Amino acid sequence: xxxDYMVNAWxxxxxxxxxxxxxxxxxxxxxxxxxxxxxxxxxxxxAAGASLIGLxxxxxxxxxxxxxxLSIGLLGRRGRHDVVTALALVLMLGMGSLFLxxxxxxxxxxxxxxxxxxxxxxxxxxxITALLGALxxxxxxALYRPLLLTSVVPEIAAARGIRNHRIDMAxxxxxxxxxxxxVPVVGALLMFSLMIGPPAAARCIxxxxxxxxxxxxxxxxxxxxxxxxxAYQTDWPIGFxxxxxxxxGYALAHVLRWAREGYARxxxxxxxxxxxAA
Amino acid sequence: MSGDxxxxxxxxxxxxxxxxxxxxxxxxxxxxxxxxxxxxxxxIGSNGAGKTTILRIIMGLQEPAEGKVxxxxxxxxxxxxxxxxxxxxxxxxxxxxxxxxxxxALGLDGERxxxxxxxxxxxxxxxxxxxxxxxxxxxxxxxxxxxxxxxQRVLIAHALISRxxxxxxxxxxxxxxxxxxxxxxxxxxxxxCEQHIAVLLSAHDMNPLLPVMDRVVYVAGGRxxxxxxxxxxxxxxxxxxxxxxxxxxxxxxxxxxVSGSDVSLEAVPRQPQPGRPAAEATGRRGGGDV
Numbered sequence: 163x164x165x166d167y168m169v170n171a172w173x174x175x176x177x178x179x180x181x182x183x184x185x186x187x188x189x190x191x192x193x194x195x196x197x198x199x200x201x202x203x204x205x206x207x208x209a210a211g212a213s214l215i216g217l218x219x220x221x222x223x224x225x226x227x228x229x230x231x232l233s234i235g236l237l238g239r240r241g242r243h244d245v246v247t248a249l250a251l252v253l254m255l256g257m258g259s260l261f262l263x264x265x266x267x268x269x270x271x272x273x274x275x276x277x278x279x280x281x282x283x284x285x286x287x288x289x290i291t292a293l294l295g296a297l298x299x300x301x302x303x304a305l306y307r308p309l310l311l312t313s314v315v316p317e318i319a320a321a322r323g324i325r326n327h328r329i330d331m332a333x334x335x336x337x338x339x340x341x342x343x344x345v346p347v348v349g350a351l352l353m354f355s356l357m358i359g360p361p362a363a364a365r366c367i368x369x370x371x372x373x374x375x376x377x378x379x380x381x382x383x384x385x386x387x388x389x390x391x392x393a394y395q396t397d398w399p400i401g402f403x404x405x406x407x408x409x410x411g412y413a414l415a416h417v418l419r420w421a422r423e424g425y426a427r428x429x430x431x432x433x434x435x436x437x438x439a440a
Numbered sequence: 441m442s443g444d445x446x447x448x449x450x451x452x453x454x455x456x457x458x459x460x461x462x463x464x465x466x467x468x469x470x471x472x473x474x475x476x477x478x479x480x481x482x483x484i485g486s487n488g489a490g491k492t493t494i495l496r497i498i499m500g501l502q503e504p505a506e507g508k509v510x511x512x513x514x515x516x517x518x519x520x521x522x523x524x525x526x527x528x529x530x531x532x533x534x535x536x537x538x539x540x541x542x543x544x545a546l547g548l549d550g551e552r553x554x555x556x557x558x559x560x561x562x563x564x565x566x567x568x569x570x571x572x573x574x575x576x577x578x579x580x581x582x583x584x585x586x587x588x589x590x591x592q593r594v595l596i597a598h599a600l601i602s603r604x605x606x607x608x609x610x611x612x613x614x615x616x617x618x619x620x621x622x623x624x625x626x627x628x629x630x631x632x633c634e635q636h637i638a639v640l641l642s643a644h645d646m647n648p649l650l651p652v653m654d655r656v657v658y659v660a661g662g663r664x665x666x667x668x669x670x671x672x673x674x675x676x677x678x679x680x681x682x683x684x685x686x687x688x689x690x691x692x693x694x695x696x697x698v699s700g701s702d703v704s705l706e707a708v709p710r711q712p713q714p715g716r717p718a719a720e721a722t723g724r725r726g727g728g729d730v
Contacts, residue, residue: 191536303555311550314536314543314583318598321499321525322551365537369582374537 170283171390174291178344179356179386181295183364183378184302185340186357188333190365191313197234197243197334198357200251201341204230206350207258209275214261219275220290224342230254231334235327277401278349287346294343301336309333310371348386352401356382359408363415381411451513452477452605452638453498458507460493466662467493470507473657473666475606475638480629482649483642485659491642494659495608498640499525512605524599528610532591534584540594541566541579547598569597573627589620593627600631607631609641613648625652646673647694675700 189198205227212222230250237246302309312319312329320326337357344353364378389403453475460468468490475481485491496502497509500516500523508515511522532538544566549556570576575593578586583594592612599607609628613621625641629652632639643649646656646669656673657666658681665672665681672678673695675688685700 191533193533304553307546307550307552307556310538311546314532314538315527315530315595317527317530318525318595319550320501321523321527323500324551365535369537369539369580371537371542 168390168394170285170288172387173288174283174346175348175386175390176383177288177291177295178348178353179382180379181298181340181343182353182356183360183382184375185298185336187361187364187371187375187378188302188309188313189337189357190361191310192333194243194333194337195354195358196247196251197231198337199354200234200247200254201227201231201334201337202345202350202353203251203258204254205338205341205345205353206275207254207261209345209350210258210261210265214265220287220342220346223345224338226254227338227341227345228335231338232331235331235334238330274349275345276349277399278352278404279346279400283346291343291346294339298336298340298343301332301339305329305332305336348404349401352404355405355408356385359412360385363412366412366415366419385411450477451475452479452511453640454510454513455494455497456508456510458494458497458504458509460490460497460502460662461505462493468497468504469662471662471664472507473664475640475655477605477636477638478632479638479654480632480652481638481640481655481657482646482653483640483657483659484644484646484649485642486644489659490662491659492610494657494664495525495610495640495642498606498608499523521602522605524602524604524607526592526595526599526607526609526612528612529615530591530595532584534582536582536584538583539580540575540583540586540590540597541570543583543594544569544575544597544601547601549602565601569601570594572600572631573597587620588615589617589624592616592620592624596624596627596631600635600637605637607637607639609639611642611644613643613645618648621648625649650693650695673697 186198189195205223208222208224208226209219210222211226212219234243234246234250308319308324308329311322312324312326316326319329340357341350341353344356348356360378360381361374363381364374368374368377385404385407388407389400392398392403393400451474455474456472458468458471459466471490471494483491483494493502497504498511498516500509516523545562547569548562548565567576567579570579573593573596575590575597578590578594583591586594596607596609607628612624612628616624625648628639628641631637640657641649646653650669653669655667656669657664658672658678660678660681661683663681665677673688675686678688678697679685679700687698687700689696689698
């Protein structure tokens, strides 16, 4: 499974597994999981549209996901996005299905946009993915502190002179960028699980923001690598393994936290040697 | 009252003739007052009197239609590090992976763009600040898991670590039990004195603040009377402010402001009616046990 035709898949999947959880850390922190679900749907519609008119699918992906995330940001009221997100999500699915019905494209191509395809990754796609991924990481690094502050205590951020709406828009653009990076490999429907699963699992385990981010990258890498290996062995779609492993990781992290809290409680109850219990 | 000693006191904060209209309604009417370094001041008034608007004006989140706001003698830009702010109620997700010390560290430069370089100096500053607000023992706990009083200490540390000249607290006592509230008041009074900064704390009940308050800024109907407690909380001054006769009663070291037409305590309604200054109990929370 490390044959030449698989090397590109490993490379791209690794880049995605680094970028998605770093962006996803803030998606989870800001409670914008729904947005992170809608933007990949737009990416799917964009890719389908691009292939219909013979453009590079990555261009379609980028334009549609950026357009969707920015309109979600602009049309959201008072920082709440749920209604406009829901409408954007179904609109994008609808447009995707329209483009598909017009398309004469070979069906598995489109199917791979939704559910991911590791075998079809070409080496010029790696360059684009790496570039977009690096851009995402640079943007998160630059906005790290204001993003953290607006996510946790927006009132205080505003008082410190941070314009929360601008940070929100910048963040949605980053989500769109990360989506563009990942959809060609893991697929639109499944990209989302790499953004949400690993950070949600990591924050059950550690309390510090940067450590949570690092740990979620680790979990995502393990998820993606295991998924490629499993998909290669079984010939089942990789998307299934990515979502399943992401879910298992989240469940395990919860069990771990529950066990740790239980242990701490038992220890607290035990009388201290030579003294009375607090 | 105040105002004529503006230049002498080296004011940290000066509001001069500030008026604000919102949606065609006048919220503040020619508000003027000053605070000096070390002042512990209460911004007292009932809901809707204009307390929050005054705080927003001072933070530069709202532009006054008339008048000016000077912090340390300068007009404010949007990014000002000389004003620290602690909001009334923050809801911090208990699942957010953010420790108390992380939030305090964000107080140093949380608005800055660019990667943060951790250093021993930063860590030491955070530790000192946590120590100063008695929060060292929960420095490594998640902020979202702390109690209201503990969170307030962390937010105070966050606000103070960038060494502001003025600390604004929006109703810090509204969500705390009496004991934690008293601890926060004592802490703030100590900080105002030790760090030589002005603290302006909004409250609808002045009684918990009476022992430590240097100055009172009393807000009613968008107008303000400011000075020491003895100067302001008097029957003539507040009657003039309300534009309606009120009586200031002192009972067991507590202060009650009641309608002048009927001074019997039984007549003080539990819930003051909005927009009508006729009867106004400042001791809404503690009023029952007088």
